[in-house]
Amino acid sequence: MPVPAIPDHVRHMLADTYGGTVRNTAYVVGETCDVCFTPVYGYTRCRPCSAHAGQPVADRVGAAVYAVEGEQSHYMMRLYKQPHPDSDSKFVVSLLLWNALSTHEDCLNRLTGRPPRFWATVPSLPAKPAQRQHPLNMIAQAIAPGEQLQLIAQPTVAPRTLNADHYRSEHPVPGEHVLIIDDTWTTGAHAQSAALAVRAAGAEQILVLNIARYIKPSFTATKKFLASHPRRDLDPMQCCWTGGRCPD
Numbered sequence: 001m002p003v004p005a006i007p008d009h010v011r012h013m014l015a016d017t018y019g020g021t022v023r024n025t026a027y028v029v030g031e032t033c034d035v036c037f038t039p040v041y042g043y044t045r046c047r048p049c050s051a052h053a054g055q056p057v058a059d060r061v062g063a064a065v066y067a068v069e070g071e072q073s074h075y076m077m078r079l080y081k082q083p084h085p086d087s088d089s090k091f092v093v094s095l096l097l098w099n100a101l102s103t104h105e106d107c108l109n110r111l112t113g114r115p116p117r118f119w120a121t122v123p124s125l126p127a128k129p130a131q132r133q134h135p136l137n138m139i140a141q142a143i144a145p146g147e148q149l150q151l152i153a154q155p156t157v158a159p160r161t162l163n164a165d166h167y168r169s170e171h172p173v174p175g176e177h178v179l180i181i182d183d184t185w186t187t188g189a190h191a192q193s194a195a196l197a198v199r200a201a202g203a204e205q206i207l208v209l210n211i212a213r214y215i216k217p218s219f220t221a222t223k224k225f226l227a228s229h230p231r232r233d234l235d236p237m238q239c240c241w242t243g244g245r246c247p248d
């Protein structure tokens with residue numbers, strides 16, 4: 001299925017109504033991680049991304065916005081998936097994903113040379129018995145490109161560790177391009193474990209799109225970054241894949 005085009009007026013509404021509560025992710029050389037956009041002054045990568053680098057993780061990671069601990073953006077990413085979410089959180093998360101997938105659809109295809117054949121969302125870890133459908137999966141079903149690939153979470157895992165056995169792909173995907181969608185990237189262990197599982201199923205290209213990159217102002221680099229880059233309203237045209245301009 002192709003991504004339904006986001007109408008201009010919906011994109012404008014996202015920026016006008018909710019743009020003050022979220023900020024775009026940014027890739028700034030020497031200031032943010034070149035994988036996940038977390039502030040890391042003086043390094044090219046944050047510690048988790050450096051540790052993951054030796055393994056066949058995702059070819060590229062994108063993120064639409066930062067979820068800043070203690071700010072509205074952080075609560076939004078937690079509230080939208082509650083059993084009874086406030087309608088604004090679920091609406092904004094849906095619009096952020098729709099904008100990332102639609103406005104930046106050509107960017108994704110340009111980075112990989114072809115559209116994804118499959119998309120998958122990252123299930124909660126460990127797997128829960130009789131798990132309800134994850135709200136992110138529900139949102140993605142309406143707008144994600146290609147066919148859905150189910151990832152099956154394992155019942156017992158060590159949390160926050162990178163492990164290809166944490167998930168299993170429902171079927172092999174030899175040579176395919178798979179887009180993995182996740183809501184919040186903290187250390188990246190969940191999304192990158194999902195990438196390893198999809199890679200083990202034979203995928204050739206794997207991109208991970210996060211709605212939000214979680215950052216903590218209690219970390220010195222994050223505090224410095226937030227202070228030196230004053231908040232601007234959300235720009236839906238800023239690229240979730242590059243943290244800046246869309247790729248040529």
Ligand SMILES: [Zn+2]
Pocket residue numbers: 033034035036037038045046047048049050
């Ligand atoms: Zn990183």
Ligand SMILES: [Zn+2]
Pocket residue numbers: 103104107238239240241245246247
């Ligand atoms: Zn773009």
